[in-house]
Amino acid sequence: MKKAILYLFILSLLFNIFQYMNSNKILKTQGQELENAKTRITKVRDSITTLREEKNDSDYFSLDYDDDAQEYFSRYDVTKVAAKVKEDLVTLNDAKTGNRLVPYEPINGNKFIISKIKILNHRWIIADFNSGSTRGEVLLKYFHNEDKPTDFERIDAILFANTVQ
Known part of the structure; x- marks a missing residue:
């Protein structure tokens, strides 16, 4: 045991x-x-x-965060203004030769259209445009009209050389 x-x-x-x-x-x-x-x-x-x-x-250069630009649109809803401006700009893509704000002729039959838009403040926009594989950027001045389409004026544009075929 x-x-x-x-x-x-x-x-x-x-x-x-x-x-x-x-x-x-x-x-x-x-x-x-x-x-x-x-x-x-x-x-x-x-x-x-x-x-x-x-x-x-x-976001420093953005309408959403620019108090001075928002004060310029104090009578309006800034979100609705931005949406209207973007819509008016994209509507210009429907033209037969592409967006008139892009100073380049269509390449290989592909028209240039604006694809990306950033509203910088109450007066300027920077936008990306492309024509298939060719792309560039355009700086625009805009004037918001409440009852009419937005007025756009091209300041300058650049076509990126490494995308041109």
Whole structure:
């Protein structure tokens, strides 16, 4: 009987040592995973901060964040004005030869149309135009008319040479 108790004691001692070693290993692994997660969270927070700063910098020239430009349109809803101006500008794409504000003739039968628009303030717009694989940018002056289409005046345009075929 004493031998059985001794064997059970040794077996329970070995089991406890195994449990202790296994728990330590699990604890170390979880600690390492926690440190890795903290490091990733720090990197993500830094990335978010950087992206937020970059967005704020890019929004500096934007009707949505320009208080002086918004004050110019104080009688109107700025969102509706921006939507109307963009709509009026895109409507000019329907012409047979392309958008009249783009000073380039169609290339290979493809007319130039304005695809992306950013309203900088109450007077200027920058827009991207393309004709298939050829693209460029145009700087426009605009005058909002409440009951008539918006008046546009081209200030300058550039055609990117590396896109011309």
